[in-house]
Amino acid sequence: MKTLKKNLKLNLGTIEALMKIPRAEFSKSTFHKLRVEIKKLNAIFNLINFCSKDFKRKETFHPFKEVFKKAGKVRELQLERAILDKYLSNNSFLDYRRIINNKLLKAQDSFFELLGKELDKRIAGKIEVLIPFIDQVNKKKAAAFIEKKKDEIEILLNKNPLTTDELHKLRKLLKTLKYSIGCISSDTRTANESEILKFTDSLGKWHDYHQALIQFEKSYDLEEIEPVEAAEISAVKLNISNKRDLLLQQILKDKSEFKFPQESDSGNI
Structure with a gap:
């Protein structure tokens, strides 16, 4: 299945590239883009799982799911802060804004700590693992x-x-x-x-x-x-x-x- 294989390689390559971006350069759009790419990967995994009864979807997707959840928490707090900035005056709810900012920093620390735990090694070689199952998709x-x-x-x-x-x-x-x-x-x-x-x-x-x-x-x-x-x-x-x-x-x-x-x-x- 050449097209599926090509899109899977592109998708995984993009995810790996995004995960290697330094923390100082990791913007709100980077978190969003990473989650979108993992959603695309999840769709591929769902397709493979539908076509192959032997595919261990949950186990194979687990490292990406961890990243998705951690990035999601950061994204959620970023959006909450954006809501405050968009709809309320800058000098209102200062205590609550500080709470949100502290939560956001902790969520970011947790996210980048996960990326630093040799996550790249855990997701390396996924293409090779998936190829036999991709071949079952027609x-x-x-x-x-x-x-x-x-x-x-x-x-x-x-x-x-x-x-x-x-x-x-x-x-x-x-x-x-x-x-x-x-x-x-x-x-x-x-x-x-x-x-x-x-x-x-x-x-x-x-x-x-x-x-x-x-x-x-x-x-x-x-x-x-x-x-x-x-x-x-x-x-x-x-x-x-x-x-x-x-x-x-x-x-x-x-x-x-x-x-x-x-x-x-x-x-x-």
Whole structure:
């Protein structure tokens, strides 16, 4: 399976290159990029696991899952700090901002400590380990896997209304579908990928607004803060809530019009 093998090598190479970037040069976008590449790898592993009953997916993916979780904690705190900076004045909630900054530093320390524990040796040679299983992936099996993912998405697309958890699940399934089609496609951008991208972008923005509201609910006790700050939070929450609700209306419209990539759009394996 030349295309899958090529994309796997590219994916693993990118992950290794990102992990070797010095801490001083590791930006917010680097953490995001690393998590995206590991999500792509996870999609490949899911495909291989579907096609081979002998593939030890959990064991093989474990080192990458560790990195993903550690990077995710950093990313979560970066986003929380960004939410504070975006929606609240710079001179408000200084104590809480210090708490977030301290948590972020600890999460970064934990992440880079993991990278320093000879992690490169643990992920080295994965290509060689995976090749026998990649050879078990064929066009028929890959098509069956894609159809399975489409069926899971279709169930949610036909459900109305969708709960918050179901919207999260739909977002993840669409990304999995996008990455799965990408890993078996010889094209850099498959036909109709824009449909998936548009939908996942809308769901991603909705998720950001939803998370912002959760952070405000979780992080602040309105009875213990100054009235000015309480009023500021209330106004911000109302603004975000309105944006989230408007976006949800657009998502429901997009959901009714969504079209899957056709079989011929998936490229050659």
